[in-house]
Amino acid sequence: MPSLTVPQIPRYIFPPTTKEKLDYADLAVIDFSEAHDAKGRAELVIQVSEAIQTHGFFYIINHGYTPAQVFHSNGLSRANGVLLCVDADEQRSYIAKISETGSFQGYKPRQYWHIDDGVHDQLDQYAVNRDVTKREHPEALRPLLGEIGAFARHTHFNVLHQILRLLALGLELPEDTLVNLHGFSSVGESYVRMMKYYPRSQTDELKTKNVWLKGHTDMGSITVLYSQPISALQVLGRDGKWKWIKHIENALVINTGDAMEFLSGGYYRATIHRVVQPPIDQQNHPRLGLFYFAMTDDNVKLAPLADSPVLKRFGIVRGSDDDAPTMEAWRKGRTSAYGQTQLKAATEDNVEEELINGVVVKHYN
Ligand SMILES: O=C(O)CCC(=O)C(=O)O
Numbered sequence: 261m262p263s264l265t266v267p268q269i270p271r272y273i274f275p276p277t278t279k280e281k282l283d284y285a286d287l288a289v290i291d292f293s294e295a296h297d298a299k300g301r302a303e304l305v306i307q308v309s310e311a312i313q314t315h316g317f318f319y320i321i322n323h324g325y326t327p328a329q330v331f332h333s334n335g336l337s338r339a340n341g342v343l344l345c346v347d348a349d350e351q352r353s354y355i356a357k358i359s360e361t362g363s364f365q366g367y368k369p370r371q372y373w374h375i376d377d378g379v380h381d382q383l384d385q386y387a388v389n390r391d392v393t394k395r396e397h398p399e400a401l402r403p404l405l406g407e408i409g410a411f412a413r414h415t416h417f418n419v420l421h422q423i424l425r426l427l428a429l430g431l432e433l434p435e436d437t438l439v440n441l442h443g444f445s446s447v448g449e450s451y452v453r454m455m456k457y458y459p460r461s462q463t464d465e466l467k468t469k470n471v472w473l474k475g476h477t478d479m480g481s482i483t484v485l486y487s488q489p490i491s492a493l494q495v496l497g498r499d500g501k502w503k504w505i506k507h508i509e510n511a512l513v514i515n516t517g518d519a520m521e522f523l524s525g526g527y528y529r530a531t532i533h534r535v536v537q538p539p540i541d542q543q544n545h546p547r548l549g550l551f552y553f554a555m556t557d558d559n560v561k562l563a564p565l566a567d568s569p570v571l572k573r574f575g576i577v578r579g580s581d582d583d584a585p586t587m588e589a590w591r592k593g594r595t596s597a598y599g600q601t602q603l604k605a606a607t608e609d610n611v612e613e614e615l616i617n618g619v620v621v622k623h624y625n
């Protein structure tokens with residue numbers, strides 16, 4: 261019997277994975293069920309450090325949810341429903357004031373970002389701070405806020421913090437060094453994002469050479485993507501070639517962002533990735549995304565953790581903190597500029613750039 265409080269939300273029917281032969285990145289699969297004892301964790305530290313240094317992406321399996329739980333298939337289905345159910349008028353009243361506030365919280369209006377050659381994005385997105393009470397949300401979302409809050413909490417404590425412990429150990433720092441910079445209750449922006457990409461016109465595909473989101477790094481520390489079946493995400497390999505990210509049922513796809521690159525003095529580089537048109541057999545489906553974008557607390561200075569013996573061995577020192585942006589300044593600068601500023605051609609081929617807080621940010625074609 262339908263519940264009286266939870267609205268009937270159209271279910272998203274997952275399309276099958278592609279039959280096309282794609283050039284997939286060969287990513288490490290990190291099994292979190294091995295993280296329970298010291299020996300297992302020591303092994304995972306090596307695997308995760310290597311994965312970040314080679315590809316920048318890795319999978320996590322056995323992260324604590326089954327596909328049947330709200331956070332995977334059902335979670336995507338709900339994301340779909342929420343993005344679909346809210347009518348245009350209501351969407352308008354929950355629009356994110358992205359350029360004014362430097363925050364994505366709320367709806368990003370469709371076509372807000374410039375992609376290339378006059379073509380704008382074709383995707384809906386709704387962002388919810390991990391503290392779901394921070395803002396008002398559209399009516400369709402309200403009955404789901406408890407679940408979204410629990411999802412954020414689970415991802416923050418059981419996924420993000422576990423990864424951060426492995427990364428701190430990889431820097432030979434006390435296990436909780438990075439965890440302490442990512443407090444769930446601190447002032448900061450780590451948030452849940454639901455995305456829905458729509459198929460685009462042939463003209464847009466031609467003008468952008470099939471690129472839906474240009475190659476970029478994420479601004480935060482860690483991005484957690486709940487793997488979904490439509491292929492479109494690619495990673496730029498160290499050999500300069502784009503490789504596809506393969507869907508693994510109920511896996512998480514993890515990458516590092518700018519904040520982690522700053523904190524580790526470049527030891528954990530931010531991953532360059534992009535989104536392109538899906539392969540031919542998946543092109544007629546909208547593509548859903550469910551993410552947790554993690555950032556440090558707002559007041560953290562994004563400068564190298566120079567106590568790390570690993571960084572010391574690499575000769576990485578912490579310069580004046582006056583030169584380092586805080587997480588708050590970095591995320592606001594990047595968020596308000598993204599898809600809005602006129603990018604300049606860089607000296608490298610196929611790269612454009614912009615200056616954010618005195619740091620060059622690159623975008624890749
Ligand atoms: O849709 C995806 O798979 C990735 C999206 C992405 O890279 C981003 O929003 O930063």
Ligand SMILES: [Fe+2]
Pocket residue numbers: 476477478533
């Ligand atoms: Fe990204």
